[in-house]
Each structure stands twice: as C-alpha cells, then as structure tokens.
Amino acid sequence: MTADKPIEERTEFTPQFNEQGLIPVITQDAHTGQVLMFAWMNREALDETIKTRLGTYYSRSRKKLWKKGEQSGHIQKVKQILTDCDQDCIILEVEVDAGQCHVGYYSCFYRALKPGSQTELEFIAEKTYDPDATYGK
Amino acid sequence: MTADKPIEERTEFTPQFNEQGLIPVITQDAHTGQVLMFAWMNREALDETIKTRLGTYYSRSRKKLWKKGEQSGHIQKVKQILTDCDQDCIILEVEVDAGQCHVGYYSCFYRALKPGSQTELEFIAEKTYDPDATYGK
Numbered sequence: 001m002t003a004d005k006p007i008e009e010r011t012e013f014t015p016q017f018n019e020q021g022l023i024p025v026i027t028q029d030a031h032t033g034q035v036l037m038f039a040w041m042n043r044e045a046l047d048e049t050i051k052t053r054l055g056t057y058y059s060r061s062r063k064k065l066w067k068k069g070e071q072s073g074h075i076q077k078v079k080q081i082l083t084d085c086d087q088d089c090i091i092l093e094v095e096v097d098a099g100q101c102h103v104g105y106y107s108c109f110y111r112a113l114k115p116g117s118q119t120e121l122e123f124i125a126e127k128t129y130d131p132d133a134t135y136g137k
Numbered sequence: 138m139t140a141d142k143p144i145e146e147r148t149e150f151t152p153q154f155n156e157q158g159l160i161p162v163i164t165q166d167a168h169t170g171q172v173l174m175f176a177w178m179n180r181e182a183l184d185e186t187i188k189t190r191l192g193t194y195y196s197r198s199r200k201k202l203w204k205k206g207e208q209s210g211h212i213q214k215v216k217q218i219l220t221d222c223d224q225d226c227i228i229l230e231v232e233v234d235a236g237q238c239h240v241g242y243y244s245c246f247y248r249a250l251k252p253g254s255q256t257e258l259e260f261i262a263e264k265t266y267d268p269d270a271t272y273g274k
Contacts, residue, residue, distance in 0.1 A: 010257070010258070011238075011259065012255055012256060012258070013254075013256050013257060013260045024161060024175060026163050026172055029168075033165075033170025033171060035228055038163065038221060038226040042217075080250070080259075081249060081250040083246065083247045083248055083249075083250075083258065084174070084175060085239065085240050086245075089175040089245075091172055098206070101221075101222055102222065102233070103222050105222075108221035108222045108223075109219040109220065109226075109228050110222070111148070111220055112217050112219045113150055113183035113187070113217070118150070118184070118187050118188075119148075119149060119165065120148055120149065120150060120259050121148045121149070122148065123148075124219075130177075
C-alpha cells in the first residue's frame with residue numbers, strides 16, 4: 001500500500017474527478033501515438049471502459065454515457081490506461097479502425113495553425129471515411 | 138474566408154474557451170508523439186505561446202500565466218499547434234530537454250493501470266532528472 005504517500009508516488013488509482021464529477025481523457029493511437037480525440041469521463045464511464053476495454057465517455061451535451069462507435073461502428077479497443085502525476089487526467093491508448101472523428105478524419109486534430117499566422121488554420125490530413133454514409137446526412 | 142462554414146470546416150482559428158475562459162491543452166513530444174502533460178490556457182496564454190513559440194499556460198491554482206520552465210529551466214519549444222474539430226481543445230507539439238513533469242519524469246503520464254486491475258497502478262518510466270536539485274526540497 002502506498003496510500004500514505006503523495007498522490008504522485010502512489011500505486012493506488014485514485015482518479016480526481018472535478019466539481020462536475022468529470023475527468024479529462026486524451027485518446028491516443030496505441031501504435032503511432034497520434035492523439036485521436038479529447039473527451040470527458042464520469043466515474044461510470046471510466047468503470048465501463050475498464051470493465052469492457054472499449055472507450056466509453058460521458059457526453060456533456062447529451063448528459064449520458066457514450067460508448068464510442070455505438071452509432072458509427074468506429075469502436076476503440078483499449079490497450080492501456082495511463083494517468084498523470086496529479087491523477088486528474090487519463091490517457092486511453094486504443095486500437096481503432098478507419099476513422100474516429102465525426103467529420104470523417106482519423107483524428108479530430110486535422111488542422112494546424114499555419115506557420116507564421118496567429119489566426120489561420122491549414123488542413124493537415126485527408127478524410128479516411130465518409131461521415132454521411134456512416135451517420136446519414 | 139470560410140467563416141460561413143461549420144466550425145469543423147473553417148480555416149479561421151476560433152478557439153472555443155469555456156465558461157471560465159479556458160481551453161484544454163495536450164502537450165506532445167514533437168518527435169515521438171508521447172504525451173507530456175495536460176494543462177489549460179486562457180486567451181493571453183495562447184497569444185503568448187503563439188508569439189514567443191514557448192509553451193505558456195494558465196495556472197488555475199495560482200491564477201496567473203505560467204511559462205513552462207520559468208523556474209525549472211525545462212522550457213517547451215513549440216513546433217506546431219493543432220486544434221480539433223470543435224476547436225475546443227489544442228495540441229502543442231514541442232521540443233523539450235530532459236524533463237517536463239515536476240516529479241522528475243519526462244512525461245507526467247508515468248503510471249499505467251495494471252493489466253487486469255481496476256485500482257492498481259504500475260510505474261512505466263524512470264525519472265530523468267532530480268526534481269529536488271531543480272526546484273529545491
């Protein structure tokens with residue numbers, strides 16, 4: 001037991017949910033390290049993710065659990081779960097298929113700030129699936 | 138101009154700060170893709186990061202700007218800035234030196250949930266610098 005140690009040194013997993021009962025989650029491709037998305041979990045979503053090994057989040061807009069891929073089929077197979085020094089953020093390392101982002105890209109992070117610009121983005125990826133075919137128009 | 142398009146398709150960088158005026162930031166090693174830390178920026182921290190090309194955040198505990206490395210020397214040279222579909226999260230791709238995490242590790246994410254366990258973490262990294270020598274006891 002290391003519960004008497006500072007949270008940074010503990011081996012007890014004691015995730016720190018915020019005042020809304022949520023913890024931020026970074027989802028990363030287990031093989032390439034590419035960040036795929038950023039979302040939130042509540043305690044139930046985290047427990048479900050650990051139990052099923054499928055990425056499950058809490059939708060703040062719909063105010064309910066959201067199993068990634070339940071509509072699109074683009075599920076996330078969880079290979080490893082990391083936490084940070086303060087245990088107030090989680091990384092899911094996952095295996096995915098063609099797409100993750102609802103816009104049709106592999107990653108939600110498909111735009112970068114143009115070099116030298118403070119206001120203009122450029123697209124740095126190509127779509128990997130057709131979201132209209134997946135979600136309907 | 139693409140301002141008439143949905144935010145997912147725009148090339149205008151219009152970061153969506155939350156009700157506290159903050160946006161979540163994932164900081165990633167520009168070369169390996171390893172996630173180093175997770176923190177927050179306000180508008181001023183983001184502008185400062187873009188202008189100086191050095192990772193600058195907003196400390197919610199100290200309620201002020203926080204230039205990473207101002208105390209430890211472990212600065213972050215920003216190589217690229219990404220945003221996601223909804224423009225409510227930012228990735229900083231950075232170059233760093235030996236350490237980033239205040240505990241002495243290269244990344245703040247130095248622990249993973251033990252395979253098969255829901256409650257126990259294991260350390261998956263070694264410290265890369267001595268935090269006591271850097272920050273003092």
